[in-house]
Amino acid sequence: MMMKRLKKSLLVLAAILFALPSFLVTAASNESKPGEISSKDEVVYAKLSANGERQEIYVVNILDINKAGKIVDYGHYSNLKNLSDLAPLEQIDNTVEFTATEGKFYYQGNMNEKALPWNISVSYLLDGKQIAPEELAGKEGHVEIRIATSANKEVDQVFFENYLLQISLTLNLELFSDIQAPNGMLANAGKSKQVTFTVMPEKEEELVVEADVVDFELDGIDITAIPSSLPIDAPNIDDMTGEIHTLTDAIKEVDDGVGALANGVSELNNGVKGLSNGSKQYKDGMYAIAHSSSELVNASGQIEGALDKLSTNLSANSENMNLGDVKKLEEGLVQISGGLKETTKGLTTLKENYATAYSALNTAMAAIPEYEISEEQIQQLYGSGADQQVLDQLIETYSTARTAKGTYLSVQEAFVAVDGTLVQVSGALLEMASQLEQIANGLSTSLEEMNIAESITQLRDGVSQLSSNYRAFHSGLVKYTGGVSQLSSSYSELHNGVVALSDGTGKLESGASQLHDGTTELYEATSDLPEQIKEEVDQMMSEYDKSDFEPVSFVSSKNEDINSVQFVLKTESIKQEEAEESEKTVEEVKGFWARLVELFK
Template sequence: MKLKRTTATFTAFLLAMPTILVSAESEEPAEDSSAQGPGAFDKKDEVIYANLDSSGAQQDLYVVNNFTVSEEGTITDYGSYSSVQNLTDLTAIEQEDDRIEFTAQEDEFYYQGNLDNQALPWEFDITYELNGEEMTAEELAGEEGELQIQIDTAKNEEGQEVFFNNYLLQITMTFDSERYKNIQAPDGTIANAGKDRQVTFTVLPESEESFTVNADVTDLEMDSIQIAAVPSNMAIEAPDTENLKEEVMPLADATSEVNRGVGELRDGVAELNDGVGSLYNGSAQYLDGINQLQANSGSLVEGSDSIKGALQQLSQAVGAGSGNMNLSQFTELTGGLRQIAGGLGEVQGGLTELSGQYSQAYGALDQAVAAIPEAFVSEADIQALYESGADPATVDQLVQSYQASLAVKETYNAVSQAFDAISPALETSAGALTDLQSTLNTMADQLETSLSATSMDESLQQLQEGLQTLSANYDQFHSGLVSYTGGVGELAGSYGELHNGLAGVNEGTGELENGAVQLNDGTAELADATSDLPDQIEVEINELIGEFDKSDFEPVSFVSEQNENVETVQFVIKTAAIQKPDEEQTEDAVQEEKSFWDRLVDLFR
């Protein structure tokens, strides 16, 4: 049965071949384009097809040009094509350097141009890892394990920047759900496409991105990665910012209030720091004083102990002698005082007489010294006197007398202030003796009065009792003083720690003041920056919208800037698929090339 069907098919094909050949031969030859007048078109669309290898390197690149013809005739286009091919009809396309001419009928006209040396606006880098080990696509085919695919997109410096800045990339990866499980794409969108799973990534204009896909795979094969690039021509309307501006206005006012509050805080911290500084200085002085008091505490206790002993001895002495006191001794004391006063009177009289005599003598001495001539005799004059023939011995006496008179005058002038002071001193001493004489006589009078009016035993008894009370009270004072000095020692040690703590507080408040100043500077900048926050928000929103709003982009030709009426330019890019080698295809590849007839016969075997 199979043989009969094959034979019948082959016979039908042979019968049809003459008709095909006749049809091809009878087709009218193409008209010469030069016989046509100039044509016109309303718009031109370009679709750029690019093939990449599995790692993202560019391989083949060609453009399908579509013209919407408005007037039949010859149309001129431009492009640095290595070759061109008419995709609409069999009319010839003429190519001279970058100039392309063809004859188009009304309606649509398509032709393909192949590009050899033109770069895409983007670069793609695709890497594969299986179980953590980087591998090539060829090595991955048929494998299984944990797969990670990373796709990096970047600007191609050799490509046209206008497309990179205005075009949106959409990267689509298709995975067979029977082979791929647990698909994860953090930055992509995963969707079902029949029995397959699709992962889609989007790259905005002027952006360079990196995407990863992870999955568990068995018997690995993968379709081509599809990349579409189209203009990002979405028009983005600016939102109504009035409500937003009203909402952020309190924030601007609040930052201003915060700045004022921080300013007051800064002033308060500055006052606190000044106060702590004064406290620290006062504490340092107090610490010095208490340390000095502690150092002198031993001497103070020793002195107090001596006073206590003296009071005890005085009290004992008065008590022991109060019963044997002889009042006649006080009477003799009164007489002795009067005798001393009389002797002082005699001395005072002698000093007064001496003062008068000294004044007379000093006056005479002053006149004598003043009479010594002031004339100055030089050494030359004295030498001339020796050389005058006078008696040398006489000249020697004269010279000696002259020198002695000069010495007397100089000495007197030097000590004259001392001489001047002697007379007033004698007068003062005489007056002092007079006062002392009067005081002694007064004391004698008062003593006599006291002896006649007072019982000495009674006075001494009162004195003894007072001394005993004083001595007893001083014992308590001395004990308190000892405790006080001990407390001073403890206070000095404890206060040293307190003072060290104050030093830390002083340093801390200084740092706090510096921090408050910096904080105030920061809040001042914040208040200044947010004072017009509503307007800034509106400006930022407009700038952000401007970055993504490419609605004003005017399409340009990918192949030549001379091309006009370009309506759209799109890119269709795909990588090589990852497939296991086909055994039958491998066998066919190694077979020798067969003739057309042999290959035709093979179709029916």
């Protein structure tokens, strides 16, 4: 058995030795002719401290050789390592040369002085106080891990502008609980919880992970950067824009409704202005009537006294009256008749003015709408989003208008009675004046016919009846003027309410106009909102759609045919110190021939 194995090993060794000169000849032949690269990939590995500071960077270059021969690549490395075969790598300044056969060729180059495209900063807080990572191991409490990323201005911004970062932490659930990551995604991974963050191109972020911890330990934070080169399909926003169309239509209806409200309020305000003017005329008329009532009552009292005295004198001295006395009596009666007629004219004018004022007041009051707004409708108005101050003014004006109209309707009979009473008073005075005039004419006729005794008797009877009637009239006039005075005083309060209503509707018209301006502006701003949303979505998608991005080399701008460049970064782990092992295993460094011999064991 041993002989067979030895024989087999010798045959393999002989085959290798036989092929080795041919391989060396082929390699020597390839060194003399240039090779060709169809594409190149770069994977940048970086080791960071627990705080995110750069410690070590190396790049694994993967070249796709489509023609064997001498290959030239570019990059400034502090150390090179061939990962494909044992062929040597030669570096002169920023040029790397080697010989390769067709297929994939891998080599590693260390670049410890090269800066990364991102500034990474990691800080730790324990129970709200910042703590160094080396002091955090084994601690317990509430921990915060803050990861800040920003652009490194010293490096080509093409990576920051086109690459997205994926940052992940793996937290042992036996140590960590109540894990919170506001901007991250949490996923279960066995007995661990994985927290993943994504930072979009051109964005600088500060990411936070919070948790309660015992015996703090943390594996390194993994950070990968890849180009955001996948095409992004625009989302279907037809349903959303359709709903927004419905919204803009509703806003248009609101705007039209508020416009109608503003027009209605304007008409109401004009009507209330007319009401205020009519109310002022009426108040002034009533004031004039009330203040002239005393004069009217005094004059009427004088007439009553004169008629009563005349009746008494006629009854007592009718037999002693001579022609001169009768003539004076006739003149006095004519004067009294003329005075009553003048009073009648004044009352007629007063009646006309009162009728005009009352008509204006009644028309303005009738213009106030009869409809009622329910409490439910008022709450719906407040819930519509309309300006609350304007709505408060609207409700206040509505209540004031309803109160004013209710008060007016309750005293309207008194207003109507004034007009009728003025007609009656004026008619009664005119009738009295006619009677006095007839008496005076009767006296004149009697003088002409010289039937003085009979005329005086008729005069005495007529004056007595007139005096009795006028006494009743004067009593009614006193009551009437008292009622007018009370009505004038009461109406002053009503007029003050009408003036306040007019001020309120004026403010309401201004507020409704502003509200309409606001709803119009809102409609104009939202009428093309669906189109604006589409434009914003397209613009946003264009910002994140990097499908036209052409990769460039991180190692050297001279490298061409770059297929992809990726970054793999990892921070140091934070672990509790372990006891040193009593014995250390030292790995034996074996040469090429030693490893070759092992193949046959």
